[in-house]
Amino acid sequence: MQTAADIVAEFAARHWVAVAGADLGPAARVPTMLTPEEQLLYHWLGRRVKGDGAVVDLGAYAGGSAARLLSGLALSGRACHVHSYDRFRTSRALWARYMPSEPLPDADDADLLPLVQRHLAPWADRVTLHVGDIGAQRWTAGPIEVLSVDAAKGSAMADHIAAEFFPALVPGRSILVQQDYLMSVQPWLCAQMVRLRDCFVPLAHVPKVGLVFLTVAPVTHAALIAAKVGELTDGKLMSRVREAAAWHEGMVQRAPFKTMLDQIKAHPGVRLGWQMRQARARG
Numbered sequence: 475m476q477t478a479a480d481i482v483a484e485f486a487a488r489h490w491v492a493v494a495g496a497d498l499g500p501a502a503r504v505p506t507m508l509t510p511e512e513q514l515l516y517h518w519l520g521r522r523v524k525g526d527g528a529v530v531d532l533g534a535y536a537g538g539s540a541a542r543l544l545s546g547l548a549l550s551g552r553a554c555h556v557h558s559y560d561r562f563r564t565s566r567a568l569w570a571r572y573m574p575s576e577p578l579p580d581a582d583d584a585d586l587l588p589l590v591q592r593h594l595a596p597w598a599d600r601v602t603l604h605v606g607d608i609g610a611q612r613w614t615a616g617p618i619e620v621l622s623v624d625a626a627k628g629s630a631m632a633d634h635i636a637a638e639f640f641p642a643l644v645p646g647r648s649i650l651v652q653q654d655y656l657m658s659v660q661p662w663l664c665a666q667m668v669r670l671r672d673c674f675v676p677l678a679h680v681p682k683v684g685l686v687f688l689t690v691a692p693v694t695h696a697a698l699i700a701a702k703v704g705e706l707t708d709g710k711l712m713s714r715v716r717e718a719a720a721w722h723e724g725m726v727q728r729a730p731f732k733t734m735l736d737q738i739k740a741h742p743g744v745r746l747g748w749q750m751r752q753a754r755a756r757g
């Protein structure tokens with residue numbers, strides 16, 4: 475059995491960058507917002523799963539992250555099932571950008587579900603799509619082997635995701651991917667995780683903004699209460715961002731955290747990423 479030190483060393487070697495693109499098979503053709511390295515990471519994470527719990531994909535969009543996890547799981551020999559969550563709706567602008575070969579819908583808030591079902595058809599028996607607001611979803615399906623978070627676009631959602639999904643992570647085994655961890659307009663992510671540092675060990679920074687963590691201790695109710703970010707004042711949020719910058723010294727440069735602090739100062743009280751981004755664009 476791998477120790478935490480073994481897993482830290484494994485991720486430090488960044489084995490996913492050596493994955494052949496051909497290994498992704500049909501997953502390589504599924505539209506995605508992931509960078510090329512992130513795509514390889516997701517496939518590799520599916521391939522290296524050690525247990526038979528679930529793989530959870532929060533924020534699926536057109537199915538790109540789920541497809542790459544599934545392509546890896548197909549090579550893993552494990553019996554894991556992927557649970558993929560999203561509203562499965564999109565704007566015409568995003569549709570045109572990420573799916574230019576598909577007929578453009580007539581209006582915004584277009585239904586993505588039929589496309590996602592088609593994209594994930596090669597693995598239909600291994601994936602469940604959960605349609606709707608993730609903030610209203612509950613997790614009751616047992617241990618989670620890999621948890622990918624690309625849906626914590628606001629501080630309240632970050633708290634909900636942590637409360638529902640983090641307690642199912644298995645110490646010494648489960649991997650958490652915080653896809654937007656270094657996004658300047660989502661500073662609550664590092665503010666949350668730094669207060670959970672007794673439960674997680676950072677494993678890798680995957681450019682541009684993702685961080686990968688190993689679960690090393692159970693995420694208890696008390697830990698979740700201490701890590702809540704939804705009601706932090708700007709001052710306390712900034713203090714936690716500074717804590718996170720120190721925590722990640724040597725893995726992540728200080729610049730992303732400085733940008734987060736600048737965003738909080740410029741947009742007091744804003745706790746939704748799209749609002750912070752919109753305000754920045756106006757400025």
